[in-house]
Amino acid sequence: MSSGACTVNTVLIDLSGTIHIEDTEIPGSVKALERLQKSKVNIKFVTNTTKESKRVLLERLHSIGFNVKGEEIFTSLTAARYLIEQRKLHPLLMVDEKALEDFEGVSTENQDAVVVGLAPEKFDYNTMNQAFRLILSGAPLIAIHKGRYYKRKDGLALGPGPFVTALEFATGQKADIVGKPELSFFLSAVEEFSVAPSQCIMIGDDIYDDIGGAQNTGMQGILVKTGKYRDGDETKIHPPPRFVAKNFSEAVDFILTLIL
Amino acid sequence: MSSGACTVNTVLIDLSGTIHIEDTEIPGSVKALERLQKSKVNIKFVTNTTKESKRVLLERLHSIGFNVKGEEIFTSLTAARYLIEQRKLHPLLMVDEKALEDFEGVSTENQDAVVVGLAPEKFDYNTMNQAFRLILSGAPLIAIHKGRYYKRKDGLALGPGPFVTALEFATGQKADIVGKPELSFFLSAVEEFSVAPSQCIMIGDDIYDDIGGAQNTGMQGILVKTGKYRDGDETKIHPPPRFVAKNFSEAVDFILTLIL
Numbered sequence: 001m002s003s004g005a006c007t008v009n010t011v012l013i014d015l016s017g018t019i020h021i022e023d024t025e026i027p028g029s030v031k032a033l034e035r036l037q038k039s040k041v042n043i044k045f046v047t048n049t050t051k052e053s054k055r056v057l058l059e060r061l062h063s064i065g066f067n068v069k070g071e072e073i074f075t076s077l078t079a080a081r082y083l084i085e086q087r088k089l090h091p092l093l094m095v096d097e098k099a100l101e102d103f104e105g106v107s108t109e110n111q112d113a114v115v116v117g118l119a120p121e122k123f124d125y126n127t128m129n130q131a132f133r134l135i136l137s138g139a140p141l142i143a144i145h146k147g148r149y150y151k152r153k154d155g156l157a158l159g160p161g162p163f164v165t166a167l168e169f170a171t172g173q174k175a176d177i178v179g180k181p182e183l184s185f186f187l188s189a190v191e192e193f194s195v196a197p198s199q200c201i202m203i204g205d206d207i208y209d210d211i212g213g214a215q216n217t218g219m220q221g222i223l224v225k226t227g228k229y230r231d232g233d234e235t236k237i238h239p240p241p242r243f244v245a246k247n248f249s250e251a252v253d254f255i256l257t258l259i260l
Numbered sequence: 261m262s263s264g265a266c267t268v269n270t271v272l273i274d275l276s277g278t279i280h281i282e283d284t285e286i287p288g289s290v291k292a293l294e295r296l297q298k299s300k301v302n303i304k305f306v307t308n309t310t311k312e313s314k315r316v317l318l319e320r321l322h323s324i325g326f327n328v329k330g331e332e333i334f335t336s337l338t339a340a341r342y343l344i345e346q347r348k349l350h351p352l353l354m355v356d357e358k359a360l361e362d363f364e365g366v367s368t369e370n371q372d373a374v375v376v377g378l379a380p381e382k383f384d385y386n387t388m389n390q391a392f393r394l395i396l397s398g399a400p401l402i403a404i405h406k407g408r409y410y411k412r413k414d415g416l417a418l419g420p421g422p423f424v425t426a427l428e429f430a431t432g433q434k435a436d437i438v439g440k441p442e443l444s445f446f447l448s449a450v451e452e453f454s455v456a457p458s459q460c461i462m463i464g465d466d467i468y469d470d471i472g473g474a475q476n477t478g479m480q481g482i483l484v485k486t487g488k489y490r491d492g493d494e495t496k497i498h499p500p501p502r503f504v505a506k507n508f509s510e511a512v513d514f515i516l517t518l519i520l
Contacts, residue, residue, distance in 0.1 A: 120385035128383065129418050132409070136416065148430045149392070158385065158392050162426035169425040170408050170418055 008258045010042040010195045012186065012214065014204030015057065017227015019248050020064050026226050028249035030065045036252045037067070039259055042193045045073045046186070046202070048179040048209065050117035050144040050160055051096035054078065074189040076144045076179030077102040080115055082188055083142060083178055089113035092131055094122040094163075095144070114167070116175070117144035118160045128166065135171040145179030180206075181213025201242065201258070203251045207233040211241045222251045268518045270302040270455050272446065272474065274464035275317065277487015279508050280324055286486050288509035290325045296512045297327070299519055302453045305333045306446070306462070308439040308469065310377035310404040310420055311356035314338065334449040336404045336439030337362040340375055342448055343402060343438055349373035352391055354382040354423075355404065374427070376435070377404035378420045388426065395431040405439030440466075441473025461502070461518070463511045467493040471501045482511045 013019065019029040036043065045068060049057065054073050061068045077099055084091055090107045093100065095117035114131045135141050147159035164175050179185055190200055197218035204210025205227030214221045220242040223234050234244045245251035273279060279289040296303065305328060309317065314333050321328045337359055344351055350367045353360065355377035374391045395401050407419035424435050439445055450460055457478030464470025465487030474481045480502040483494050494504045505511035 123383075123385040123388065125380035125383040125418065128422075132418050132422075133415060155393060156396065158389050158426075158430055162388075162392075162430040165429040166418075166422035166426040170422040 008041065008199060008201050008220070008255060010044070010190055010193050010200040011036060011255060012044050012046045012189060012200060012202040012204075012219070013248075014202075014206070014210050015045055015047040015061070017205035017229075018203060018210075018224055019066065020061070021227065023060060023064060025064050025066075026247055028247060032249040032252040033066055033068075035256065039256060041255075041259060042190070042195065043072055044189050046075070046180065046189050047073070048076045048145050048147075049099075050076060050147075050179075051099045051119075053099055053101045055101065056098065075102070076185065077117070079178040079185050079188055080117075080142055080144055081106065083176070084113065084115070087113075087140075089140070091115045091142070092127075092134055092139075094119045094127060094131060097121070111139065113139045113142060115142045115144070116160050116164050116167070118147075118150075123163050128163070131167055132170050135167060135173055141167055141171070141173055141175040143175040143177045143179075146175070146177055180209040181216070183213070183217050186214050186217045186219060201255060203245075203248060203255075205229050207236050207241070212237040215239065215241075222254065224248055224251055268301065268459060268461045268480070268515060270304070270450055270453050270460040271296060271515060272304050272306050272449060272460060272462040272464075272479070273508075274462075274466070274470050275305055275307040275321070277465035277489075278463060278470075278484055279326065280321070281487065283320065283324065285324050285326075286507055288507060292509040292512040293326055293328075295516065299516060301515075301519060302450070302455065303332055304449050306335070306440065306449050307333070308336045308405050308407075309359075310336060310439075311359045311379075313359055313361045315361065316358065335362070336445065337377070339438040339445050339448055340377075340402055340404055341366065343436070344373065344375070347373075347400075349400070351375040351402070352387075352394055352399075354379045354387060354391060357381075371399065373399045373402060375402045375404070376420050376424050376427070378407075378410075383423050388423070391427055392430050395427060395433055401427055401431070401433055401435040403435040403437045403439075406435070406437055440469040441476070443473070443477050446474050446477045446479060461515060463505075463508060463515075465489050467496050467501070472497040475499065475501075482514065484508055484511055 058070050090111050091113040092111045093115050096119050114134050143164040146161035148161045149156045149159050200219040202214035202219050203222045205224050211221035211223050222243045223241040224245050226247050243254050318330050350371050351373040352371045353375050356379050374394050403424040406421035408421045409416045409419050460479040462474035463482045465484050471481035471483050482503045483501040484505050486507050503514050
């Protein structure tokens with residue numbers, strides 16, 4: 001076995017661009033996931049969504065044919081909720097209506113924190129000002145992630161990052177970022193398994209957020225050449241990915257050689 | 261005469277906090293301005309407004325009793341318009357409705373620039389996104405100024421700065437700032453007089469934006485202890501202000517000793 005001391009028992013898997021693109025399977029991914037599941041490793045699906053709730057993600061994965069359970073999905077919204085509960089915060093939730101169900105039961109009275117996701121309908125002056133005043137009065141600023149922009153059907157559109165940056169600039173306070181590539185995101189995702197980072201391997205199509213982020217925690221990373229992958233991405237981080245796979249199926253086959 | 265080669269022939273005067281506060285004269289300022297006007301120096305009133313048009317400012321000054329002409333006022337809105345005309349731009353104007361009259365005649369068809377002032381009703385996601393796309397397509401980002409926040413009757417409120425910063429973060433493009441303390445603001449204000457910066461003196465209550473900004477261009481600066489002045493402000497910049505005056509009236513008397 002070439003991996004030496006690196007016995008893998010936990011696999012983190014990115015969703016969009018890695019095992020599916022919108023409502024379509026990346027070919028071979030359903031079968032590959034089944035092979036991985038038979039091997040009895042811990043599995044966690046990790047994604048940087050700011051507006052799709054866990055339920056919506058799960059429905060999509062099921063409709064494509066993936067055998068996934070709700071508790072196997074860890075999203076940046078989950079991470080935000082985790083942080084809120086840990087710190088017993090009552091946040092102003094600047095998140096999309098569709099994401100609100102992931103915060104069910106969280107008290108938003110007597111607000112003492114600000115959580116920012118991608119929430120176009122909440123990026124108006126009055127809500128921004130409300131957030132500004134809360135932060136000035138000592139409330140932490142929590143960002144789901146700090147993405148600059150994303151691709152929409154009609155072209156590029158602003159992500160949550162610019163609005164987080166606006167609040168940082170106004171208040172002089174840095175945001176706590178909860179999504180990938182933050183170290184705490186990866187560690188929280190596998191916390192229930194009580195494993196060392198070196199026993200974890202992350203599969204994803206984003207060289208910085210998935211692979212760089214995971215490897216910075218001491219996990220290993222497998223870059224797949226699907227989704228947002230562009231030629232040469234594997235050379236953009238040091239150390240480079242543990243392995244570069246044509247797709248998720250090949251990534252799984254590589255992992256199976258590590259755990260057999 | 262202690263000023264040596266520094267023969268002053270041009271005086272720049274801040275408005276709010278220097279000669280008036282809202283609708284009230286800072287005592288002695290009307291008479292002091294008359295003394296200064298008799299001395300035949302060039303006079304320009306310079307202010308960082310983002311929403312009061314020149315007409316509104318002029319009406320207020322007249323109602324207080326100041327003898328000021330429209331062409332003697334140079335504002336950050338004037339500076340923005342100046343820049344727009346110089347570069348023949350067709351801007352998306354993210355400025356307050358009340359400021360729009362200072363841009364009368366400026367074409368906003370086939371937009372190729374973004375101008376940002378304090379415009380709460382235009383800081384919604386769709387307008388921000390429109391600005392973002394324009395900048396990505398090569399349009400310059402012009403900021404009236406980059407103030408973080410300002411004091412409103414109901415408390416602190418976000419200034420234009422955070423929204424400018426949001427667009428900078430999203431696009432990776434730095435804004436051109438036109439208001440104080442930018443070098444170009446002071447130079448544009450006195451351009452018509454064809455004078456050297458060393459012949460100009462600026463009177464204001466803001467140690468950074470008025471005095472630091474002016475002195476960085478080679479002008480001299482007189483800090484007045486009215487308006488936003490706080491104890492010790494005069495020690496916050498190097499070199500310190502040329503002179504620190506109790507108020508505008510004392511500042512004028514000092515200047516008269518320089519030009520006699």
